[in-house]
Amino acid sequence: MKHWIAAPHKYGYLAVFLFFSTIMWPIALKAERKYIAQDIVSPGGIRAWLIEDHSLPMIAIRFRFDGGAFLDPEGKEGLSHLMSGLMNEGAAELDSESFRAALEEAGAEINFFAYADKMVGSARLLVDRREAAFALLGKAIRAPRFDTDQMEIVRNQVIGASLSNAKKPDAIGVAALRKILYPNHPYARAIKGTSESVIKINRNDLLELHRSSFQLDTLNVAVVGAISAAELAEQLDVIFGNLPRSGSLVLAKPATHIQTDKNVLISVDRPNTQIRMVFPSVPLNSPDRAAAEIVNHVLGGESGSRLFRRLRKDLGLVYGIKTKLLDRTLSHQIVLYTFVPRESIDEAVTEIHAEINALVNDGPTAKELANAQRFLAGSFATKNFKSSLAAANVLVDALAEGLPPDFVGKRAKSIMSVNASDVQRVAADLLGQKPVQMFVGTGPIHDQNSLIYNTKILESFHK
Secondary structure, three states: OOOOOOOOOOOOHHHHHHHHHHHHHHHHHHHHOOOOOEEEEOOOOOEEEEEEOOOOOEEEEEEEEEOHHHHOOOOOOOHHHHHHHHOOOOEOOEOHHHHHHHHHHHOOEEEEEEOOOEEEEEEEEEHHHHHHHHHHHHHHHHOEOOOHHHHHHHHHHHHHHHHHHOOOHHHHHHHHHHHHHOOOOHHHOOOOOOHHHHOOOOHHHHHHHHHHHOOHHHEEEEEEEOOOHHHHHHHHHHHHOOOOOOOOOOOOOOOOOOOOOOEEEEEOOOOEEEEEEEEEOOOOOOOOHHHHHHHHHHHHHOOOOHHHHHHHHHOOOOOEEEEEEEEOOOOEEEEEEEEEEHHHHHHHHHHHHHHHHHHHHHOOOHHHHHHHHHHHHHHHHHHHOOOHHHHHHHHHHHHHOOOOOOHHHHHHHHHHHOOHHHHHHHHHHHHOOOOEEEEEEOOOOOOOOEEEEOHHHHHHHOO
16 A cells, blocks of 8 residues: 655655656666666675666665565455555654654655565655665564554555445456456455455554564565665665564465366446456566567557557457556466457457467567567666666566566567567467456357356455
């Protein structure tokens, strides 16, 4: 859960500074091509990646711990999400109001987020006030208060959002799809919980989860900005040093791709139908990752993709259509998204599968391959390093996935080395498998093999 914490004035110093840093930082970085991270280890053994850049007096930090919603006890789903919303609502000797005041005085922004398989935190701070900001970040990580009054405020926010989502067909559809994709796996659970599960959570649950979540052995850190390697090494111990080295954390087994002859149909009377198709993909560190990125780009990655040209430009069957690589720690997918007028569903589904089959059987054209390579090799940094915090986010995930510090340059070389036969082989491996298909609205008329859910059944899928 994100809580924006900035200067008290509408256009305060921090807010204005962060705005201009978002614009100016990638320009400065691109000019100097500083895309290779330094691999730092603190005196206490804490590892981090650093891109040192003094073009702006700012430091961005992104860190993650394994676990996230995987650690939520059965029947108390949403515990990690609730904890993430309370991590900056008071720490150590500072209650919520005092902590916010201290952050404003330090010119810092701190946020925490719970994902299915990781707990993530971030901070942006000004160089001339970094000592105070680092100390506050350390307190938030090591000694959150979880005060009862703040717990009830955040709990009510979570319950309100859950009740709202329970009435939204698209949110219900995603919950149903998750259950189909990940049977008997933690990924099937609701990250934010439900009104029934969140109401059961108590303060002791939060304290226990904090102890089991924040362990140095699962920590990855990335830092971008105006700080030296030597100073960062010292600050890593200030921020994280008192956390336990290890504990009893055990992640689930990797999630395998489910193949089913049944479509998931969330039956809703509306003029447009949301369609999702889910195919398997490969991890970031796979030797086939570059080819998979090209497959995704050629099929549905940009407005010049096969699916967009055929279904949107040529036939006008869809409002928009794209595919995306979706990566989690234990699951990697290619996901297709589109919205279709209900009278065009059958034709649209037929055309989608025709384009997929053509790529599987024939591979990309020479022009498609060259365009994809040029775009993917040249746009990665500009798309993903839009700000210092965005860059830190990319770096921390790369570190966690075991990529090398110079992965940006190596990725570009890997993209350029892929040939058409590589793309066709990977397309056949990934897109040749039967996808899990979800329809929210009206399903294919010709398909009598759908799993159709009415409103009462749908309520269970949102839990």
